[in-house]
Amino acid sequence: MILILFILALVLAWPTGGLSVLAWIGWIAWQLHKGREAHKHSETLTALLEPVFKGEYAEFAAGLELPYHSHITTDDIIKGNSRTEKDLHQIGRLIMKYLANNPCEAYAFINTLKRHGVDESGEMEAPWEVLQWEFYEKRSHGRLKWVGYRAVEALMPHNSLPAFHSVDLAGVSEMVTEMQALWQVDDKRGP
Structure with missing residues (x-):
């Protein structure tokens, strides 16, 4: 998925003046942020559940x-x-x-x-x-x-x-x- 979007961003880089590459970088940063938030939430729930078990x-x-x-x-x-x-x-x-x-x-x-x-x-x-x-x-x-x-x-x-x-x-x-x-x-x- 990431590779396909990167290739698409490169193909569209010339007609969009490089905006497609910037959009791809923004999308990657957003995905990483989402992953970190999910990981933090999971760690919080793990800390809550471990003593319960x-x-x-x-x-x-x-x-x-x-x-x-x-x-x-x-x-x-x-x-x-x-x-x-x-x-x-x-x-x-x-x-x-x-x-x-x-x-x-x-x-x-x-x-x-x-x-x-x-x-x-x-x-x-x-x-x-x-x-x-x-x-x-x-x-x-x-x-x-x-x-x-x-x-x-x-x-x-x-x-x-x-x-x-x-x-x-x-x-x-x-x-x-x-x-x-x-x-x-x-x-x-x-x-």
């Missing part, structure tokens, strides 16, 4: 109970060979970084934690604890799981990391659609 990325990823790919056998799951602690940590950390780069998703995540993840002392609980509460206390797939699944659904097509080899993307997408329908019905019903 309390370093327990693997616990959060395990709490999502992501569907297994069909090539994973029941034996592998029982023996714990399908997802290592390192894989789960990486998945959880990638979800946190995804949230840091997607402010709307980060807002939904933190808003859900604030709504359901504050203990008696007023301290925010770890996200994996809220996942447990959503599933075992409410007996449903909650909004926190929905945000986590949407993050995994967005991350998997762009990552060929070994951590995702055991995850079934089609199953994740199916669950996102199912949970989306559930929340739309609940939102229409009201509180």
Whole structure:
């Protein structure tokens, strides 16, 4: 894209008296500024989210109970060979970084934690604890799981990391659609 615009600016340089080259330089400067602003915003959200996770990325990823790919056998799951602690940590950390780069998703995540993840002392609980509460206390797939699944659904097509080899993307997408329908019905019903 940059090269094509540069060639176009050079072709138009003579008829425009060099203004096209100046416009191209201005466009590059604007793109760099936009990138720096996005990076600053991402760093700010990362600084906000890291203490929320309390370093327990693997616990959060395990709490999502992501569907297994069909090539994973029941034996592998029982023996714990399908997802290592390192894989789960990486998945959880990638979800946190995804949230840091997607402010709307980060807002939904933190808003859900604030709504359901504050203990008696007023301290925010770890996200994996809220996942447990959503599933075992409410007996449903909650909004926190929905945000986590949407993050995994967005991350998997762009990552060929070994951590995702055991995850079934089609199953994740199916669950996102199912949970989306559930929340739309609940939102229409009201509180």
